Amino acid sequence: MIDEPFGPAADWALETDDSFVLSKAGCLETLVKYETGGTIHPMLATSWRQTSPTAWDINLRAGVKFQDGTPLDAKAVVGALKHALAAKTPAPGLSPDTIAGVTAVGGSKVRITTPAPDALLPYRLASPNTGILAPKAYTGSSTNPEGTCTGPFRITKEIPQQAIELKRNSSYWGGPVKLASAEVRFIADAAKRATQIQTDEAQISRKISVPSVQDLKGSSNVTVKTEQLPRTTELVLNNKKAPFTNEKVRKAFQAAIDTKAITDAVYKGAGRPAVGPFAPGEPWTPQAATPVKADPAKAKALLHEAGVSPSSLTVRLIAYNEGSGFSDLAAVIQQELKAIGVKATIRTADYASVEPDLLSGDFQAALLSRNHLGDMPDPLGYLTADYTCKGSYNISHYCDPKTDSLIRKAAATKDPKARYAYYAQVATRLQSRAVNVFLLHETESVAVASGIKGFAVHPYYTLTSDLSRSAK
Template sequence: MGGGTSTGGSGSTGDLSIVIDEPFAPAANWALETDDAFVLTKAGCLETLAKYDTSGALKPMLAVSWKQSGPKTWDIKLRQDVKFQDGTPLDAAAVVGALKHELGAKAPAAAFSPETIAGVKAVDDATVEITTVAPDALLPYRLAAPNTGILAPKAYTGSSTNPKGTCTGPFRISKEIPQQAIQLKRNTSYWGGSVKLATAEVRFIADGAKRATQVQTGEAQIARKIPVSSVQNLKGGSGISVQTQELPRTTELVLNNKKAPFDKVEVRQAIQAAIDTKAITKAVYQGAGRPAVGPFAPGEPWTPEGADAVQADTVKAKALLAKAGVAPASIKMQLIAYNEGAGFSDLAAVIQQELKAVGITVTIKTADYASVEPDLLSGDFQAALLSRNHLGDMPDPLGFLTADYTCKGGYNLSHFCDPKIDALIEKAASTKDPKTRYADYAQVAAELQSRAVDVFLAHETESAAVASGVKGYAVHPYYTLTADLSLGSQ
């Protein structure tokens, strides 16, 4: 399948093909409770009941509306004109079956799990009732998470999830080359109208420089997550544009709050004060990021007003250690930098030198993330670098804050626990008014920053290389290949 080449014919909906380079391949046999769901939404196959707009709004997708009929009950009205790619209708029974399959997963996604969802049932052919464990004002946001995507019933009849022919999106999978690519064809019966591209290929290429090169050579038309070094090269070329957008993603130094001496707030604050985030963003990220002001970036509606990056101050760091009664030389910190983290090896080396200036010895451990995650989850570590998307679990910070900073959070790598923070996050979950809810998030963020629960380092950006002639593309955490994406004169 050639990139951007004609497949014959003319047709009002176009006859061209596109190649898109993605960094991550499916790794869990298309299990929707995993990140494989994001691969499928980006490939234009999988769709959800609600659609997330980067402005922060939710729009109808497979559902036309949703209404909270009681404190713990939501009624979801479905579109009447949708068919799965195998020709079967999308009705309440199919939606209930798909959502129950997600709830029954061995490790359900944080956005939609038995911890938050009490039940799902069909009221009639076009209405699904979802009951939550506690009052939950954010159920519609959960239904926009790719992990709650809806596949046809036959997708779940085998030993693994099968998205081939069972999606509702503008593209259907025609061929899969394991760990290398998926090829797709236009869904000619798409409920959303005409699909401009006839075919597409999504390639999984881990090497960021190679992804950038393929756009330069014309082998691909879009390449996501281009490394900073490649961005600088591409900006000088012709026929290629670079789209850069700040992500809801922050790089942080995770500190194990349960392990001495990091159980002392002054020690954590000392480490925070010793690290120069401005120097890090300049040296490691080469300007493709901003010094972190906490878990959320400036300009986001849930960021504390006036939040600013901590100023590096070695004198203050030493004074905080003295206040804690901890001699700097007694801190022998092992820092985990997993291989998949962009720039983590360089970042770890900078942190090592900056902490050395206050007398703290840092040794660096590098490994694949899969090999270190069990220790991170169990608490058998001291410190680790982490890149965390606070809208990854669902398009609202509630999922992130619940998973990472509540006492029973499923991804609480900091092993931080404060019942008052739990109560504030629980209050936010039941708050309908966005401004009030965002104020609660801001209060939590301010607490995390002031107590140095983690050391937030940099707010990240994502750059995509886009060939000339590509129309209808925008950087988005969930969607890449869409019905409106086109080439040339389309």
């Protein structure tokens, strides 16, 4: 059994995070596979070629069948991708803004055209949001993944909001599937997830909390795997709402917050003070990037230069419940702002209830955990969604023509080194202008029971054909 912190919340709509649930459960597959480290490899597609600056031909794998027995062919793939494009709120990596058209070229080739030159189209096709289901998955009022996936596991039962049960796909195109069956449970309580791995009710438990990691380290039956994530916790500042329309005020908040103290006190060292949106060691991180040092005196001086009296500021801070450690983090930030004379109030709620305010701009500041390789295995999707003027997830409501230009240039650049240089320029610009306050680069700890083989921490895949459990 596998414990996951988040379950499906949108009737399996693939343009939402439900697609990641299906991918981790070994059911949903994509045309392109994302390997750890940012490389991509064939999955349901065997090859791809850019035939013009705005067109790509995708060659499909022969002999693949959906779990209902229907063939995976160009018509089915085109239907699945067009369904994704027609969503009311398409995924950032695959939307009418990024895709102009999808057509079948014969029975085993798909042609995808883009509005502008896009060197990263194959990367977009690795995101679970672009997963391919059989045609009948889309015939009802909601998406139905039962029997319509191509992956090593098929869903046999769903207990809404609680669990899904799966059995091996005996006709899997990728070869024999080692596990006969599996169950994925959706448990929001981190302490409960840790307890279940200790009692062997679960064999893999994701996103173990820092205190639980310490408790589990002494166990002889459980191994804790901790990996650096391409994920950063940030204090999002609404750049279109006072007082954060003023760059000096944003910089004052940046100077007031002690990222090292937060990392040590709240996360017990399970993370690193942020140097910007990207972590040290990533190929797109500016080489000279370092964390901003806390300097309350500088923060007060910046507020004075901005003509803002600290005592006149009351900032409303949103901390959603699902964020790891967000309630403690919000309390620390509240005290650090108090030290420069600024009052902060805290609103806690489930993410679903605060997202409309975040997207509409009806807020001042909010805590957010953001994976910059979530929309696609390259920072382009994240930067486009979060930091372009028309970005679909531009919660900071930041709009800067120079930033937009850099991101467009990156999208048209095939050479990775040159593309990463554009990303570094964007990161430097975001940090130097204090668009948001980047707090820490996160890790993920996964508890794995003894006897489990073939498991690796990955943002897209958990149940794979290679996963196995030895007999006790």
